[in-house]
Amino acid sequence: MNTQVTIAGVTLQNPVMTASGTFGSGMEYSDFVDLNRLGAVVTKGVANVPWPGNPTPRVAETYGGMLNAIGLQNPGIDVFVERDVPFLKRYDTKIIVNVCGKTVEDYLEVVERLGDEPVDMLEINVSCPNVKEGAIAFGQKADCLYDITSQIKAKAKQPVIMKLSPNVTDIAEMARAAEAAGADALSMINTITGMKIDIYRRRFALANRTGGLSGPAIKPVAVRMVYQASHAVKIPVIGMGGIASGEDAVEFLMAGASAVAVGAMNFVNPRATIEVIEGIEEYMRRCHVENVTELIGAVEE
Numbered sequence: 001m002n003t004q005v006t007i008a009g010v011t012l013q014n015p016v017m018t019a020s021g022t023f024g025s026g027m028e029y030s031d032f033v034d035l036n037r038l039g040a041v042v043t044k045g046v047a048n049v050p051w052p053g054n055p056t057p058r059v060a061e062t063y064g065g066m067l068n069a070i071g072l073q074n075p076g077i078d079v080f081v082e083r084d085v086p087f088l089k090r091y092d093t094k095i096i097v098n099v100c101g102k103t104v105e106d107y108l109e110v111v112e113r114l115g116d117e118p119v120d121m122l123e124i125n126v127s128c129p130n131v132k133e134g135a136i137a138f139g140q141k142a143d144c145l146y147d148i149t150s151q152i153k154a155k156a157k158q159p160v161i162m163k164l165s166p167n168v169t170d171i172a173e174m175a176r177a178a179e180a181a182g183a184d185a186l187s188m189i190n191t192i193t194g195m196k197i198d199i200y201r202r203r204f205a206l207a208n209r210t211g212g213l214s215g216p217a218i219k220p221v222a223v224r225m226v227y228q229a230s231h232a233v234k235i236p237v238i239g240m241g242g243i244a245s246g247e248d249a250v251e252f253l254m255a256g257a258s259a260v261a262v263g264a265m266n267f268v269n270p271r272a273t274i275e276v277i278e279g280i281e282e283y284m285r286r287c288h289v290e291n292v293t294e295l296i297g298a299v300e301e
Contacts, residue, residue: 001284002291003277005039005259007236008159008184010120012039012094012259015292016249016277019240019263020044020098020123020163021070023273025084026091032270035091037277042261043084045100045125048109050076060196060205065215065242066264067194069208072100072125077113085117094120096161104148108155115157122158124149127165127190139165139190142177149181159184161238164229166218167193171225172232179233186229187238187261189222215264216242223255230256230297244272246279253295 003014017040018026025043026035035041053073060067074080080097088095097119101107111122126148127139138144149162162178164171166189175186191212196205222241230237239257242264243249249260265272280292289295 001281001289002293003281003284005293005296007238007259008121008161010094010159013037013092014039014277014280015253015257015259016273016280017094017096017238017259017261018042018266018273019261020125021068021072022263022266025080025088027084027087029266029270033274035088035093038093038273039259039277040094040096040120041088041091042096042123043080043088043098045072045074045098046077046080046110047072047074047100048077048106048113050074050079051100055207057205057207058211060211062194062196062213062215062217064217065213066267067196067206067211067213068191069206069211071208074100077110081113081117085119089118096121096123098123098125098163100125104151107148107152111152111156115155119158121161121185122152122156123161123163123187124152125163125190127163127167139163139174140168142173145174146177146181149178149183153182161185161187163190164188164225165190166221166225166241172228175229175233175237179235183235185236185238185258186233187240188229189218189225189241192218192221214242216244218242219248223251226252226257227255227299243276244268246276246281246283249276249280250283250295253292254297254299256297256299258296 054071219242239252
């Protein structure tokens with residue numbers, strides 16, 4: 001049974017990775033999860049300088065998921081290179097660094113700093129709905145997405161994954177714009193903009209008023225968008241959005257994803273990624289699938 005998949009020339013031992021922002025850089029989870037078993041660790045967003053994030057409260061539970069407005073809090077590229085990269089290099093897993101910024105120059109600074117670091121791929125976060133400056137606009141306008149993708153590709157030494165926003169009218173148009181600009185892969189979906197109101201306090205549940213909705217509630221939307229995008233482009237798509245089991249992951253693969261990422265469920269169950277890997281393997285045994293790549297795009301039209 002072969003579970004290997006290849007994304008932009010990088011071979012993963014299995015198609016399961018972590019979703020950015022839900023796993024740190026793996027340190028917090030290393031007591032619960034054998035990082036060697038993961039296809040890849042996708043880090044929390046890294047900016048050129050430390051970001052404090054949004055005011056609290058920043059997280060609220062919702063039916064079938066959660067809202068977050070963390071605002072990409074992170075210690076910056078200097079700390080990441082000194083602390084997180086050496087930690088991750090101790091493990092036999094691929095390293096994908098999520099890059100965030102408020103201007104094109106911010107992104108390029110981080111991309112260039114990572115050029116000589118031992119990381120495998122870059123995931124460019126142009127789709128966070130919780131950052132007021134910059135990022136979300138890049139991910140919601142096709143011409144802006146094309147521009148930033150092409151500038152990053154001109155500087156990047158590693159393959160570039162563009163993380164697309166679901167908060168758009170036509171996801172296929174955005175996917176094609178990223179591909180045309182040279183993106184090596186796409187990841188999707190980021191969170192869906194949502195809101196919660198405490199009716200007894202008559203206040204917003206989040207200080208930011210809106211936040212990103214994640215968890216099982218968004219899975220049908222994510223599967224639909226992965227299907228649309230993967231059929232609009234030739235580059236690989238990494239699917240995410242509410243994956244909680246091996247069966248969920250297989251659904252994304254059949255929709256056209258070449259790999260998957262587990263996000264919100266890491267907060268509910270620290271071993272969620274491992275259980276998804278084991279669930280895919282169990283499905284392959286039960287359904288006599290020799291190679292996991294046989295499942296990619298396998299839904300019958």
